[in-house]
Amino acid sequence: MEKPLTILGIAGSLRKASYNRGALRAAQELVPEGVQLEIFDLDGIPSYNQDEEQNPPSRVSLLKSRVRAADAVLFATPEYNYSIPGVLKNALDWASRPYGDSAWDGKPVAVMGASVGPIGTARAQYHLRQCFVFLNMYPLNRPEVMITNAAERFDGEGNLTDENTRRHIRALLEALAKWTQHLAEGRRAAVSRA
Numbered sequence: 001m002e003k004p005l006t007i008l009g010i011a012g013s014l015r016k017a018s019y020n021r022g023a024l025r026a027a028q029e030l031v032p033e034g035v036q037l038e039i040f041d042l043d044g045i046p047s048y049n050q051d052e053e054q055n056p057p058s059r060v061s062l063l064k065s066r067v068r069a070a071d072a073v074l075f076a077t078p079e080y081n082y083s084i085p086g087v088l089k090n091a092l093d094w095a096s097r098p099y100g101d102s103a104w105d106g107k108p109v110a111v112m113g114a115s116v117g118p119i120g121t122a123r124a125q126y127h128l129r130q131c132f133v134f135l136n137m138y139p140l141n142r143p144e145v146m147i148t149n150a151a152e153r154f155d156g157e158g159n160l161t162d163e164n165t166r167r168h169i170r171a172l173l174e175a176l177a178k179w180t181q182h183l184a185e186g187r188r189a190a191v192s193r194a
């Protein structure tokens with residue numbers, strides 16, 4: 001049997017009933033055949049301190065190893081003040097260091113996000129995509145999943161109840177799986193040509 005393709009899901013919220021955490025739980029149920037989505041919670045990651053990057057906290061080392069072991073990453077980001085939340089930027093920074101030892105390098109990545117407003121995290125998602133440039137991640141361009149008016153689409157525990165949104169997430173997962181396979185085939189072809 002072929003090894004399943006693994007996606008690591010990371011939500012930029014620590015809130016118990018977080019819509020973004022809920023969107024990732026829904027994604028776990030919606031993955032296509034042959035794909036498995038694991039979730040890494042950002043709880044317990046301290047503030048980045050460059051003095052500690054040669055000997056990082058154990059939770060940071062775990063994050064880096066989980067990112068490295070995954071075939072692709074899926075971020076579910078809230079929007080805070082028109083950008084990404086500090087907990088998510090903090091995790092991106094930790095796992096990108098020390099210089100030359102970034103866990104994100106060359107990783108296929110997709111983004112989705114839920115907010116209570118009518119723009120559905122669009123501004124935060126484009127800030128996040130800007131980080132992918134220096135991190136040398138390979139972002140899936142489309143579909144974009146911007147979950148607007150989240151309070152109407154999730155229940156009180158943060159479970160996604162809206163069928164239309166579930167269809168969008170399913171399409172995103174299918175596209176991310178294809179994108180990841182496409183990049184892996186390109187890498188194998190480049191190795192065999194070398």
Ligand SMILES: Cc1cc2nc3c(=O)[nH]c(=O)nc-3n(C[C@H](O)[C@H](O)[C@H](O)COP(=O)(O)O)c2cc1C
Nearest residue numbers: 013015018019020021078079080081082115116117
């Ligand atoms: C500090 C802070 C800033 C926020 N800024 C925005 C914003 O710029 N745009 C927006 O649509 N919602 C904003 N919100 C509301 C979030 O969409 C809402 O809190 C959402 O539930 C966060 O995602 P979560 O449920 O995954 O924690 C903000 C919330 C907080 C706490």
